[in-house]
Amino acid sequence: MRFNRYTEDEIASATSNFADEIGEGGFGTVYSGRGLRKHDAVAVKVFERNGTDEAWRAKMRTVRREMALARAVKHPNVMGIVGTMKTSTTFSIVYSTLASCTLADMIEDKTFMPTVDRLHIALCVARGIQALHNMNFVHADIKSQNVLMTGPAQVWCIF
Numbered sequence: 001m002r003f004n005r006y007t008e009d010e011i012a013s014a015t016s017n018f019a020d021e022i023g024e025g026g027f028g029t030v031y032s033g034r035g036l037r038k039h040d041a042v043a044v045k046v047f048e049r050n051g052t053d054e055a056w057r058a059k060m061r062t063v064r065r066e067m068a069l070a071r072a073v074k075h076p077n078v079m080g081i082v083g084t085m086k087t088s089t090t091f092s093i094v095y096s097t098l099a100s101c102t103l104a105d106m107i108e109d110k111t112f113m114p115t116v117d118r119l120h121i122a123l124c125v126a127r128g129i130q131a132l133h134n135m136n137f138v139h140a141d142i143k144s145q146n147v148l149m150t151g152p153a154q155v156w157c158i159f
Contacts, residue, residue: 003067004083004094010036011085011092015044022102023145027059036094039082043095043148049088063091069137077128077155079148099148103155107144121147124155 012018014033022030028047036042047063049056070081083094103121106113113121125147132139149155 003081004037006036006083006085006092006094008085008087011044011094014042018044018046022099022148023104025141025145027062032099033094036083039094039096041096041098042082043079043097043099044085045093045095047091047093049090060091063093067093069132069135073131073135073137075128075131077124078131097148098150098154100150101148102145103147103149104144106149121149121155128155 011033014036015031016033018029018031020032022032022043024030028045031044031046033042033044034040047059067081067084070078074080079095079097081093082096085092085094125142129139129142147155
């Protein structure tokens with residue numbers, strides 16, 4: 001399976017010039033986007049080229065492993081990659097999603113969730129992690145910012 005290749009203009013347009021940041025981690029920043037070709041909603045993880053050339057190569061090795069894993073894992077609680085975008089200073093992975101927020105957002109907003117919904121979210125995250133473990137991949141960054149949601153009904157784990 002080949003991933004779509006997007007242009008910088010397409011990604012900038014879909015993310016309203018990277019206006020809606022979903023989360024940030026040690027490797028990259030994730031933005032919400034809409035209307036990217038045939039995908040209604042996307043999450044775009046942007047990796048900035050900073051530091052030494054060796055640091056960039058090491059980061060890109062990790063990115064390639066993440067992409068290979070995404071090709072192999074097909075699970076309802078693990079987001080799939082639909083494309084990439086490359087510039088001279090960044091590399092981006094585009095995930096298909098309908099997520100409107102992260103679990104962290106819901107916690108911060110003090111969104112009320114009945115116990116049954118909280119248990120459902122925990123179960124969905126655990127199933128996503130199990131799918132990764134079944135592929136001999138250990139997710140080393142499990143946190144509420146990496147759990148994308150449309151609400152308690154649908155939960156995805158982002159890499």
